[in-house]
Amino acid sequence: MDATDTPELAAFRAEARTWLAENAPEHAGTVKHRLHFEHADTAREYEEAELASVRAAKAWQARLHAGGWAGVSWPAAFGGRGGTPGQEAVFAEESDRADVSVGPLLIGLKMVGPTLMRHGTTAQCAAHLGPLLSGQSVWCQLYSEPEAGSDLAALRTRAVLDEAAGEWVVTGQKVWTSSAQVADWAILLARTDVDVPKHQGITYFLVDMRSPGIEVRPLRQMNGSYHFNEVFLDAVRIPADQVVGEVNGGWKVVHTTLAAERAMIGGGGGEKARALLALAVSRGRDGDPLVRQRIAEVFTLDEILRFLGLKMRAAIARGVQPGPEGSIMKLLVARRAHEAAAAALAIEGEAALLAGADAPDDGAWQQQLLSAQGLRIGGGTDFIQLNAIAERILGLPRRRQPDKDTPFRELTARGRKEDRP
Structure with missing residues (x-):
């Protein structure tokens, strides 16, 4: 029992500790901080180690799902246990003590899941939440871009609607993408309207990482690992029903994902x-x-x-x-x-x-x-x-944003002129 536990949480902790003692030992040491493959000498060695890590995480998540411990605080309507955030925190603490983790699946479970439950369609939730909880799918996020820096809203990856085919055609480049080599699906931000200010012309997509036109290239970091990747999208086709939220309304959706990400990291x-x-x-x-x-x-x-x-x-x-x-x-x-x-x-x-x-x-x-x-x-x-x-x-004045109301097309044209010698 933790000193801050209520009697209800103490009982839940005891139940979780007992179940983990019976089920975790054969999975202990799985995907803990990625330290077991940080010393891979080549990108291929790292990818092989990462695949092994994914297999271990999927096996553990499947065991959690079978035992009724997957998605502790997810609503039962979405396939979860229907518990409280406090119970989820307790289970995370006990899992850490038992030396088990679902590391490569966290983007899906902690970021994609909450976003779909809040903004996704019934069909999107039905298609993706079940595989997330049972450990069948790995997700990555295609957000950051080389030319956008810390200003995510300045992204330039374009998505153009092919109305006849009912598909969006996406071209661009993303960078610093974790798990791109092993991901089945990705959440993607792309610009769908260049004639409105930068925050208003962004759409949030779900994309199959096996789609034609996607190329993943590993990036070596100073710690020797290849955890991050750059991803190139060349006329990648995404069905129109894979838009989350409204077209050009992706900035509202991404706030949910970013808040979940910061809570996950924190x-x-x-x-x-x-x-x-x-x-x-x-x-x-x-x-x-x-x-x-x-x-x-x-x-x-x-x-x-x-x-x-x-x-x-x-x-x-x-x-x-x-x-x-x-x-x-x-x-x-x-x-x-x-x-x-x-x-x-x-x-x-x-x-x-x-x-x-x-x-x-x-x-x-x-x-x-x-x-x-x-x-x-x-x-x-x-x-x-x-x-x-x-x-x-703290309520301090917002920093001045001179480009807040400027159509994105003008910003990129201005940038091209400034880049010229």
Whole structure:
């Protein structure tokens, strides 16, 4: 039992812990932080390891589904357990202790699912929510673009309607796409009207990643992995019934997905202080006052994030969707990841200079320090989150947007002139 559990949550925790003890051991260690394939030397090796990770995640999700533990807080009408956000949080905590995860499926379960339940058609929900819960489908998101930077609304991927065929024809490029190599489906943002301001001409699509015209190219990161990819779309055809929400109304839909993503990132990572303490004990440094101080700082962030998570789940239980508060959690998760990894390397001492199998814990903390930098970018940069906090929580004046009412066609034409020597 956790000290913050109500009697009802305590009973639920006991039930979850018992079921996990009986079912999790053979799946333990699955897809935990991707550390088991961060050292792949080539993109092909990484892809093979990622496929193995997907298979493990699917097998575990199928076990959850069969046992009635898939989609703990999803409404029963959509195939879930119909529980509370608090119960979902408890199950996540117990799963972390049992060392099991559905890592590669999280985009679908935590971002696509909530978006479809809120904005999708009956047919879209029927087609996709079941496979998500049973572990049959992997999703990725096709949002970021090379020329859009942090301004997602400046995306240039175009979708043109072929009315005779009842299909949208999409051409463009996306970048920083997680799991694109192994995804079955993707959520896609594309521009469907260039004669209105940039936020108004965007449409939200569902796209089969096996569609002709899609090419995925892996990107090597500074931590040595190929987790991210760039995706090229060359006249990809998407049936008209795969639009989520209204045509040109995708910006409203994407807010749901982005809020869910920030809540997912903000609620992830588990406790760090406990792992740091174990490392300090193993290195004989748990009595060092400077080490204890650094562990205490990380423990403080652990607790702040835990209580913010409780507050967010309580709001969700009242019917309030995740909002800008998720930006606070995302900022703190990125900060904690960096501080925890830096503390770990300080504890390791000279061994921190090693990597891979030569380093303590197979170089897990070294990998986390390198990977932590991506948390400051993915899901919206730190500066985007700070703007959201300033404007939507603190009520500070919104930053000036000189292009807010300018048709997108004029913005791109102006950009082309400025790019000329």
